[in-house]
Structures are given as C-alpha cells and as structure tokens.
Amino acid sequence: MKVVILAGGLGTRISEESHLKPKPMITIGEQPILWHIMKYYSSFGFHDFVICCGYKGHMIKEYFADYYLYRSDVTFDFSAENRMTIHQNIAEPWRVTLVDTGLNTQTGGRVKRVEKYIGGEPFLLTYGDGVSDIDLDALLEQHRASGKTVTLTGIQPGGRFGVLDLDEAGTTVSGFREKAKEDGGWINGGFMVMEPEVFGYLSSEEGCILERAPLETLAREGKLGIYKHDGFWQCMDTQRDRGRLEWLWGSGRAPWKVWEET
Template structure:
C-alpha cells in the first residue's frame, strides 16, 4: 500500500531547529525522523511513499535527490575528470514521490492535493513527526474487518506533569501521571479508503476536524488501539527523549 506522510507544517513549537529545516527533517541518531518513519513502514513491506511538503520543501527534495550519495561509499577522482566510483550501496528499495502541497495548506488540503497519486486505492497515512512500534499490518487487517472508511491508531500518551491526589481541598500525595490518567488520542498511522477524500473540501480543510468528525458521526471512523510505544516530536524536549532512546539502543521503533 502507498504511504502518505504529512510533512508540510511550520513546526513552530520546535523552532530551535525548524527555523533551518522542516520538522520531519530534524535528526534522531543522525537521520531525519522522516527516515525513521519510512523505515518502520518498510519493515512491514510498504515501500512506496508520497511526501506532502510545504514549509522549506526544497530541503526534503534535496535530501532524496542526493539520498544515493548520502548512503553510499564513493570515490571522486578529480585526476580523471571527476570520475565517480560507488563502492557500496546502502539505499532502500523505496519509491518516493515528493509533492509541494503549498505553504499554508491545511492537513486535509494536503491530502486532497495528492489524490492523483493514489489512483483510487486504499492507502496508509501518518504525520511526519511521530514514531511508534505499532504493527502496521495488524492495523490494516483491523481496518478491513471494521468496514470503516478511516481507521486511525489510538494511543495513550505519557503525561508531562505530575498529578496531585486531592481529597476535598487537601493534597494527599504527588505522583507521576500514568497512562491511566490519559484518554486515547489520534496517534496517526491511519488506513484510509479513497472515498474518505470526498469529505475534504479544499486547502482550508483540517483533516482532523470536519472530515474525521463527519466520519465519526456517521459511524465510518474506527480506532485501532495501540498501547505500546508512541512518541511525537513537538518540542526540543521530545527530540532529546527520542535521541536518548536511540543512542542507548532502546528505541522501540528500531527496525
């Protein structure tokens, strides 16, 4: 199945790095988080990607235009008129379509702009700033059995702040917030039927609002619950957490 990755936002909450590059190109372990997401899908046999770009889209295009060079050992012999020799090839079996979906286009609009690359087939979709150890193919099977037009992966995020246990107005204890204190949220990693694109009006449509809300009201939106690892990269603190997991060899999304 083709995989759409939304990678066009401004990433303002991690502006320390996004001022120089789009958020999906911020690196974890020396590789863009976009690469980590793609590697996870590839693990399940999904190797055709459509990247919906916007902000600093040229950075993403340049990355894939030179991907072969970045990931191979090469000799540049200028004594023989710049002869180039490739000694090894560490690239993936990927087909990547990079589309400029507009600078200010909303998420729904970005999806609709790439509909010609979907050609009426069900597709996978996620955001370009979150990693997980979700079983992609199990999610697909769940979607097929649900008969929904869209299945999203529901996750339980870790809380950032501690919780106070209170009786009346008396604080009895402090503790770390657990997943039990949180509700399920949209973690991305969706399976989408092409008919769902009819719920998107245009560039100003936010996918998570009108389309998903209408689908939910009509009973055509399902949730594949994933209680394993999931982490988005909204802030520099999130990036540092992911970096530490990768460096320590404890990244649950490692392939």
C-alpha cells in the same frame, strides 16, 4: 499500498531547529525523523511513499535527490575526467513521490492535493513527526475487517491532547472532545488507514483540517474506526521530546528500530 506522510507543517513548537529546516528533517541520531518513519513502514513491506511537502520542502527534495550519494562510499578521481566511482552503496526499496502541497495548507488540504498520486486505492497516512512500535499488519487487518472508511491509531499519552469518544464496543469513534486532564482518554496518534472514499470528505482549500470536519463527520456517520495501541508512541513536538528520542536511539533501546542494519 501507498504511505502518505504529512511533512509540510511549520513545527513552531520546536522552532529552535524548525526555523532552519522542516520539522520532519530534524534528526534522531544522524538521520531525519522522516527517515525513521519510512524505515519503519518499509520493514512491514510498505515501500511506496507520497510525501506532502510545504514549509522548506526543497530541503526534503534535496535530501532524497542526494540520498544515494550520501549513503555510499565514493571516490572522486579528478585526474581522470572527474570520474566518480561508487564502491559501496546502501539502496532502499523505496519509491518516493514528493508533492508541494502549499506553505500554509492544513492537513486535510494536503491529503486532498495528493489524491491523483494515490490511484483510487486504500492508503496509509501518518504524520512526519512521530514514531511508534505499532503492529501495522494488525492495524491493516482490523481496518479491512471493520468496513470503516478510516481507521486511526488511538494512543494514551497524557492529558494535553484532544480526546476521542468511543462507542460502547470501543471500536468506533463517535466524537471528539477538547483537550482535557488525564482521564484515560484515547487520542489520535496518526498511523491511519484510509479508503479512497475519504477524499469526498476533503477539500483542497488551505483551511481544510483533516482532524476537524472530515474526521468529525466520519465519526458521526459511524465510519471512523480506532485501532488501540498501548505500546510505544512518541511525537517530536519539543526539544524535550527530541531529547528522549535521541536517548532511546543512542542507547540502542529505540522501540521503533525493528529493521536490520545493512
């Protein structure tokens, strides 16, 4: 199953660094948050990634073009016809497709523009600026059992995000509300599962916002499910957010760090 990662936004709320690099390339420890997200998915056996690039997307492409070299021990022997010897390398079991989805394209348009790389199969989708310790196997199991077109991960981080209205059973999203004070409401934390039918709700136009008309329509039709996650979740909107993630990683307490070192 492919993992689609939205990595094309401008990241204006963390502009101290995003004016130099795309937001998904801002580091936690010594690696971009995009790497952390991919390592997490890979730990569950999802190794095939489609990355939706936009703002400064060439930097993401350059990162992966040089990934093997950067992660290896190398000797450059200039006395022997510029020979390069790889002594030790760290290989990932990844297949990474990088797609230029436009500079100003919104989330729905970006997903629609990678449709041809999905292959008409269900896929996973998340944002390139958030980490979590969500049980991806349980998410996928619930989605398959539900028959929904889309299942998103609901989290409860606080009151500064838009809120999801749920049905009485608490398993289907019935609508959306604007940002509200903390009231225990659930918000979309990403980490979604989508059936290929979702592309019929999307447009490749720049202004198509996934979280607006497409998901709102699916909610009205009873086709939008929610997987409730009450564990760790953190997006990197601000330098304060990044500082918290840096502290967790540096202290060895990062909840999303579930893979073994190689």
